Each structure stands twice: as structure tokens, then as C-alpha cells.
Amino acid sequence: xxxxxxxxxxxxxxxxxxxxxSLKRIQEYPGVDIADVSSLYExxxxxxxxxxAFLNMVAFLETEMNAxxxxxxxxxxxxxxxxxxxxxxxxxxxxxxILLYNHENIxxxxxxxxxxxxxxxxxxIIPLHELSxxxxxxxxxxxxxxxxxxxxxxxxxxxxxxxxxxDVFALFES
Ligand SMILES: Nc1ncnc2c1ncn2[C@@H]1O[C@H](COP(=O)(O)OP(=O)(O)OP(=O)(O)O)[C@@H](O)[C@H]1O
Ligand SMILES: Nc1nc2c(c(=O)[nH]1)N=C(CO)CN2
Numbered sequence: 001x002x003x004x005x006x007x008x009x010x011x012x013x014x015x016x017x018x019x020x021x022s023l024k025r026i027q028e029y030p031g032v033d034i035a036d037v038s039s040l041y042e043x044x045x046x047x048x049x050x051x052x053a054f055l056n057m058v059a060f061l062e063t064e065m066n067a068x069x070x071x072x073x074x075x076x077x078x079x080x081x082x083x084x085x086x087x088x089x090x091x092x093x094x095x096x097x098i099l100l101y102n103h104e105n106i107x108x109x110x111x112x113x114x115x116x117x118x119x120x121x122x123x124x125i126i127p128l129h130e131l132s133x134x135x136x137x138x139x140x141x142x143x144x145x146x147x148x149x150x151x152x153x154x155x156x157x158x159x160x161x162x163x164x165x166x167d168v169f170a171l172f173e174s
Pocket of ligand 2: 008
């Protein structure tokens with residue numbers, strides 16, 4: 001079984017509903033289990049700053065899929081939720097990125113893991129640290145908490161909905 005962290009983001013329409021639906025679609029796949037999720041955070045846009053605020057979270061998956069199969073599934077779910085790829089770093093109904101896959105380094109056409117911009121993004125590091133403070137980054141062998149002090153967009157990341165006890169989807173019930 002493989003341990004995977006994915007980053008989820010949305011800044012168009014009913015952001016929470018897009019995120020919930022994407023998690024449901026992931027869970028529906030045989031061979032993929034959502035084992036845990038972070039809280040939801042509202043985050044100021046990074047990169048292209050003239051766009052609406054995002055909701056971001058991180059989910060921990062256990063899966064039999066290899067990283068390429070998983071990417072294909074995630075891209076299919078992005079498309080099914082109306083994701084259009086026109087502006088890099090621009091607005092999107094749903095963005096699903098593979099952050100970490102086991103402790104592997106993968107550099108291939110169309111897939112780089114750890115995600116290349118993971119370490120500089122507060123909207124990723126903060127929820128990832130909440131979910132797994134002991135995680136280490138394979139490329140540097142450093143713990144995730146050592147990156148917390150160095151992120152520039154920290155002020156732009158605020159708790160939106162705290163993770164609740166109970167199952168993954170309990171977060172969306174309140
Ligand atoms: N770890 C990864 N997870 C998801 N996609 C990846 C990864 N590594 C490379 N990619 C590739 O990145 C391409 C662009 O992805 P996407 O459109 O989501 O980029 P973006 O969200 O605009 O920017 P960013 O990559 O900075 O988050 C995808 O087609 C995919 O093949
Ligand atoms: N706050 C925030 N900013 C972003 C995000 C995101 O998910 N959250 N995703 C981007 C493209 O990957 C670009 N900028």
C-alpha cells in the first residue's frame with residue numbers, strides 16, 4: 001500500500017462543495033482510500049494575485065495505484081468538475097496536486113514528486129504540517145516543520161473550517 005499526500009484547492013463558485021465532491025469521487029475509486037484530511041483553510045492567491053481567495057486543504061490517501069495512475073484519476077476528476085486549463089496559476093474550480101508519494105523522488109514528463117512548488121507554499125505547508133508534522137521531504141530529508149518558518153505567504157493562510165472528529169466528510173457537515 002502506498003502513502004500519498006495530495007493538495008486540493010478551489011477558488012471559483014461554491015469552493016467547499018467542489019472540494020467535497022472531489023473527495024467523494026476519489027473515495028469512489030476502488031484501490032484508493034482517503035485515510036485522513038486536514039482542516040480547510042482560506043488562502044490569499046499566490047502567483048497570480050488578482051483573483052479570488054482559495055480554499056485549500058491536504059488529504060492523506062492510501063492506494064494501490066502507482067503515481068502515474070493516480071495522476072490520471074485526479075486529472076479526470078478535475079475535468080469532471082469543470083476545470084479548464086487556460087491560465088497558469090489562474091482561477092480554478094478544483095486543483096488536485098500530488099505532493100508526496102511514499103518517500104519517492106519522481107522526475108518524469110508530466111509528473112514531478114515531491115511537487116516542485118510544495119516547499120514555498122504556505123497554503124500547502126500549513127495544512128500538510130497539521131496533518132503530518134513528522135513527515136519528511138525526500139529531496140532534502142528535512143521535517144515539514146522546518147519549512148514553516150520560511151514561508152512567505154503565511155499571513156495569507158487562515159483557518160476556515162476546523163477538522164472535526166469522525167470521518168473525513170464530517171468536516172463538511174457543519
Ligand atoms: N506532482 C504533481 N501533481 C500534479 N500535477 C503535476 C505534478 N507534477 C507535474 N504535474 C503536471 O503539471 C501539469 C500542470 O498542472 P496544473 O495545471 O494543475 O498546474 P497549476 O496548478 O497551474 O500550477 P502548479 O503546478 O504550480 O500547481 C499537469 O498537467 C501535470 O502533468
Ligand atoms: N492561495 C492559493 N494560491 C494559488 C493556488 C492555491 O491552491 N492556493 N494554486 C495555484 C496554482 O496551482 C496558484 N495560486
